[in-house]
Amino acid sequence: MTDLSPSGATAKNMAYPLNAWYVAAWDHEVGRSQILSRTIAGKPMAIYRTTDGRPVALADACWHRLAPLSMGKLIGADGIQCPYHGLQFNSAGRCTKMPAQETINPSAMVSSFPVVERYRYVWVWPGDPTQADPSLIPDMFQMDSPEWAGDGQTIDVRANYQLVLDNLMDLTHEEFVHSSSIGQDELSESDFVVTHTDRTVTVSRWMHDIDAPPFWLKNMRDKFPGFEGKVDRWQIIEFEVPSTIRIDVGVAKAGTGAPEGDRSQGVNGFVMNTISPVDERTALYFWAFMRNYCLDSQLITTQLREGVHGVFGEDEEMLTAQQQAIEANPDHEFYNLNIDAGGMWVRRLIQRMVEAERSMTADAAVVGAVR
Incomplete structure (x- = not known):
């Protein structure tokens, strides 16, 4: 039986780990025509590309008087110039030029x-x-695989990033928040299975021999014109620390073997989600809908992107209202239902990361004091 103790899942506990990979931008947002200003996990960053195309992220505050480097300009092959007094820094963050003096302060x-x-x-x-291991970047291979097609957008969420994770780990809310598109009664009526490791949480739900909701009926008819009849529907939610969720979703003609692995008589998509905390009250939500059917149709790509955008707009409204309620009720603890099992494990894994970092910081402080 899954332990649903409230540890790590209170309205107050909205912290984020720093030793983790977060998305700062779509690749097309980072270039040399302008410097991108983004705050990720409380760290303001000036993001740009070098002349050879390599992305760079520097602290968005000049060493001299903390002027935002993102307001400056790019210099040479990889440098950036402060907009206030003209100090120049290379892509490693080292100052390479100071105005009106030849000697550069080594600090x-x-x-x-x-x-x-x-x-x-x-x-x-x-x-x-020193802990930044690229192998820890969550697997999102569908985003650039030739066997998948799709697109996405970014949402500026006026809510804590863990609320977005809660929302994605429990899709029964679709029945109530998205009733006109992907919601249906069978969502809350069906069983689900929760599994986890030390870095992942998976929630699996199958709904058998049901009517396809409007969103999925349209997609079935895109692939199988004139489709009618019952479907088997699946939602397999895969979380990876600290804030990435891939949702394997789809429907197939009922009784054609989808639960056993044959999805040929259906349509399959992946809702790709990665959420970057800005601070404890706001987040950047990067999402995309990828599909493995009708790959050459830009029309379907655009229709899906706009359709999902509309669905997520309903989520955004709810998350904003939830954040406001949390701030208005600072002493209220979250209560948990059976449907929260996946989200509870997500919060546990995040809390373990946060506590491990705090412990390391405390240990370092003790060592420093002894020295």
């Missing part, structure tokens, strides 16, 4: 954050750079 540096470009995203590591 003149700004932080340079580890960056990896993968799966159409630019990922940054806001914590200890």
Whole structure:
């Protein structure tokens, strides 16, 4: 039986780990025409590309007077110039030029954050750079695989990132928030299975011999014109720390073997989600809908992107209202239902990461005091 104790799942506990990979931007947002200003996990960053195309993320505050480097301009092959007094820094954050003096203060540096470009995203590591292992970037291979097609957008969420994770780990809310598109009674009536490791949580739900909701009926008819009849529907939600969720979704003609692995008589999509905390009250939500059918149809890609955008707009409204209620009721603890089992495990894994970092910081402080 799953332990649903409230540990780690209170309205107050909205912290985020720093030693983790977060998406800072779509790859097409980072270039040389302008410097991108983004705050990820409380760290303001100035993000740009070098002349050879490599993405760079520097602390968005000049060493001299903390002027935002994102307001400056790019210099040379990889440098950036402060807009206030003209100090120049290279992509490693080292000052290379100071105005009106030849000697450069050796302490003149700004932080340079580890960056990896993968799966159409630019990922940054806001914590200890010595721990930045690219192999820890969550698997989102559908984003750039030739066997999948699709697109997505970014939502500026006026809510804590863990509320977005809660929302995605329990899709029974579709029955009530998205009743006109993907919601149906069978969502809350069906059984689900929750499994987890030390870095992942998976929630699996199958609904057999049901009517396809409007969104999925349209997709079935895109692939199988004139489709009528019952379907088997699946939702397999896969979370990976600290904030990435892939949702394997779809429907297939009922009784054609989808639960056993044959999805040929259906349509399959992946809702790709990765959420980057800005601070404890706001987040950047990067999402895409990828499909493995009708790959050459830009029309379907656009229709799906706009359709999912409408669905997520309903989520955004609810999350904003929830955040406001949390702030208005600071002493209220979250209560948990059976449907919260996946989200509870997500919160546990995040809390373990946060507590491990706090312990390391405390240990370092003790060592420093002894020295």
